[in-house]
Amino acid sequence: MSAIRINGVSKYYGNTCAVDSLDVEIESSEFLSILGPSGCGKTTLLRMLAGLEQPGSGQIEMDGKVVNELPPSKRDIAMVFQTYALYPHMTVAGNIEYPLKKRKVAKQERKQRVAEAAALLQLEGLLRRKPRELSGGQQQRVALGRALVRNPAVFLLDEPLSNLDAKLRSHMRAELIQLHQRIGRTMIYVTHDQLEAMTMSDRIAVMRDGKLQQIAAPSEVYARPANRFVAGFIGTPAMNFVEGRLGDNASCLRSGDWSVSLAESLRPAAAEDGQLVEIGFRPEDLHIAESGMRATVSVVETVGHEIIVIFDYAGTEIVGRFSPDVSLHAQDVVHLAPRADRLHLFDAASGRRLNAG
Ligand SMILES: Nc1ncnc2c1ncn2[C@@H]1O[C@H](COP(=O)(O)OP(=O)(O)OP(=O)(O)O)[C@@H](O)[C@H]1O
Ligand SMILES: [Mg+2]
Structure with a gap:
């Protein structure tokens, strides 16, 4: 009761x-x-x-x-x-x-x-x-x-x-x-x-x-x-947010030079082609990749068991957490790709969650 x-x-x-x-x-x-x-x-x-x-x-x-x-x-x-x-x-x-x-x-x-x-x-x-x-x-x-x-x-x-x-x-x-x-x-x-x-x-x-x-x-x-x-509000360092657009019947997501196809389970139920969305991804779900968001390392903070890295992605701050053996230094230019299966999509205007995830 x-x-x-x-x-x-x-x-x-x-x-x-x-x-x-x-x-x-x-x-x-x-x-x-x-x-x-x-x-x-x-x-x-x-x-x-x-x-x-x-x-x-x-x-x-x-x-x-x-x-x-x-x-x-x-x-x-x-x-x-x-x-x-x-x-x-x-x-x-x-x-x-x-x-x-x-x-x-x-x-x-x-x-x-x-x-x-x-x-x-x-x-x-x-x-x-x-x-x-x-x-x-x-x-x-x-x-x-x-x-x-x-x-x-x-x-x-x-x-x-x-x-x-x-x-x-x-x-x-x-x-x-x-x-x-x-x-x-x-x-x-x-x-x-x-x-x-x-x-x-x-x-x-x-x-x-x-x-x-x-x-x-x-x-x-x-x-x-x-x-x-x-x-x-939940999580430290906080979740990252970048603007993006949905395409191909919400099966694909694009933000600047990074694009990713969305698994069925991650697609918003009711979305329009070209709809503006806010893409969220947690610092632990970020990877250095061959291609993706082209970003510059601003700061590397060594915490011991992990490193916290702050990137500048076309004026937007992105934070990642990596194992200490990932070698990154201030001013390095890298490509960043968030884990495709851990993306959070929010309505750009209302902030409401769009995908089940
Ligand atoms: N007795 C009161 N008279 C007038 N306004 C009040 C009164 N008590 C609270 N408020 C207002 O109501 C709102 C909620 O206040 P409340 O104290 O419940 O917040 P809180 O979440 O406990 O904040 P905090 O984390 O700072 O303790 C605030 O805008 C506050 O200014
Ligand atoms: Mg209080």
Whole structure:
């Protein structure tokens, strides 16, 4: 059964549309990431799920019941805010314990649950401190601890790792994945970090300007982005785009001096001869070839296990990743050919995906 159903939910602040007719169903025990750039409506959506904001229109259902009017305290949900919102006068232990105290959990059990959360989040040495005596990353972990002890049906996590350093962040990422597997709770995880969303989630919901762009498993979002925005947002280095035209009943694709015939499965269903399209290909799907796009090497970045090469193709930047034994140097002139079976085609005007791929 779906734990949460979001039905045509919109939210305006004055004239600003923060969330625009959103439809999403979230399965029970699912780890769903909400991914998108700053200002796309992620926090607004979480606050509506938590009951801190009311939808302007549409309905939010939890366990089959409409909860639009239900106050936060009546929802079996814990939220970790982007801004932590710790109680400044309470110690770390007091902050973590607070939700249990409010629910009148017995003292012995409170102590035990606080100790467990502190151990998991490596906060044992800090339990007597006040929030102002903590770094941003430590405060963030306290906020996580406060949600954990409650053991709610649904966790709403708003960029909970954004203030951690790279090492702790990757450690906490792994801890959160394990925690999710262990407790089997529904987790809705907001991030603008596509790597985080890719590595942690069962599904990713990509948002832009308050609108849902695509919701699918990470592998699907990567292999078949629904539009040019998702294609460019997921993956580092980002997908390359060049303009091209379809020909011969959409069986052939041409961009400047490069042309390729499209396998049946890659042809757009409804396309016109000569139609202008945007061709997308990922840096790992680029090859140096005998013929193709004539490009000049601008920069070679050695990363160790691979090299990232930036090319200039008639004024357009193209990025490729190659094995370190490919010998390329700045100013080399080469021909580039993307893998024909991994091409992404987008409508030049709307950005909508044209081929199945
Ligand atoms: N209380 C508010 N009053 C007016 N406008 C708001 C309010 N809260 C959010 N907005 C606007 O709604 C839009 C969505 O904001 P929201 O905080 O949901 O974005 P976000 O995706 O969480 O961004 P970020 O990644 O920066 O946290 C933005 O344009 C923002 O300026
Ligand atoms: Mg936000």
